[in-house]
Amino acid sequence: MQKITPKVIDSGCRDDAPTKNVLKNISWSERTKTRSHPDELPSLKALIDKQRGTDSDVLQKVMMHPKGVMLWSNKTLSVFYKRCKYDIVYLDATGSVIKKNTAESPPYYIYELVVRNPSKGQSPLPVATYVTCDHTTASVTYFLQAFQTDVIRMYGNVAIKRPVMIICDGSLVLMHSISTAFCRTGLEDLLQKYFLLITGQHPTETFDLPILHRCLSHIMKNAKALCKK
Template sequence: MQKLPEMVMQSGCRDEAPTKEVLKTISWSQRKLKRPHSNELLSLQMLINEKKGSDNEVLQRVMMHPKGIMMWSKKTLSVFYKRCKEDIVYLDATGSIIQKGSSTSPPYYVYELVVRNPSKGASPLPVATYLTCDHTTASVTYFLQAFQTDMIKLYGKKAVKRPIMIICDGSLVLLNSISFTFCKLSLEDLLQKYFEVITGQYQAEHFDLPILHRCLSHIMKNAKDLCKKHMQRHYKLGMHTFGLLACSTNLKQMDEVLLSATVVFCSPCSGDNVAKHYNNLVVLMQQVGKLEFEEENIAAEDYKNDVGTTALESHFQQVIERAPLDLDGEDNNYHAPAFIARLAKYFLPHATLWVLV
């Protein structure tokens, strides 16, 4: 940089400037000189100790093995406490921000706890950030519980059962971590609670747990993958069937959709039952209209996440088994039993997390 003519520096001309990579190296070298210690993690820990107790303290935890840092402040704790009691909280994870150091090093993920901005049209507000290469339920749970502990220190035990609703993608790591931290239940027990509520076994007015919800855009992205693989000839019909399930407002509606879909897609032959239930699906689709969802820039997770055996899975299996299949007549053009089988195994067991029930 010192070799550049003064006029070039003042004009900002890039023609005689070093390459972008060289400039990045220079910038990194200058920042490195300002560190309190040559070791990055020790330097971060020293910064934490230096700012400890101040209102501007952002760095909260530094982990050596596996490497990771946690960031939030008293101000973001305050924002979270105020917003989460009346609006939705999001837990998101992305691995595209930080590049891997080498082909053998584990990828770094950034986990962020985000609340919506009260100002319409304004950007969401990240209230806590976790950068780590450890993508396990234990790791993410530690992050969320550390954040929750600091919030309880500020606001007392009344902060334990916040927020009212949390949305995340379909990652089992996130689902389990949220359930453990904010609901104080395992994911299996939480799904059982939800089942008891929608079946009337548990009074909804006494239900005081946060609502865990899977992002519908991620679900529909997973649905596209499933339909493309097992419903190629009738892709749109499969997607509309998913839409009907997602728009159901009670268990009875879901049963009706699933029963008709089972008859249409599992009957080896085409008869009166297939015609009747196909028409029923068409009528339901016309009533619901087009399902709008945002899926741009969303990378679908592997939909083959097994949440274990749930009461909801057993309930829907009974619905599938009592479907009146057509066994005589011409071949069924809509025959796709694998679609229903995978729907029942990978989506319906945790349907209370992504439908409107």
């Protein structure tokens, strides 16, 4: 990189630049210089301690087994608390963002709690993110409960009955986790309560559980796939 003149770099021309892997190694080497510890995990934990109580306090938890990090802040907790009282909360997951280093490496998933932006036409607002290589009910439930614990710690027990409605893609892992973390009951019991509600056997005035809703686009996608079989 030092052999490339500043004029070439400023122009955006990369014809004489090293290969992608070399640039990746250079970038990684530069990032390691800013670490507080040579090892990544102690460095992340030191970063948590350093940011605790500040406006930059976003990194909440670092886990070794399974590997993962959880991210949210007091600001996003506030946004979640205000928005989820009247609007929909989304829980989504994707495994296509972080690439595996090797074929043997476990895939990493990104889970995100998202609320709708109060300004029409604006992008949704992510309030909590979980990056992990463990796609299990226990792992996702721990993430949601950790986030919910911080919400309750900030706003008290009044936050227990929120949100009003949660939408997910229909994954059993997500549905079980949402049922446990936000509805405080098992998925089968929750579905039974919904059945009693929609059949008129339970008064709507006293029903105070969040509504778990499957994403319609995923339902249509699954139906389309079934029709092709």
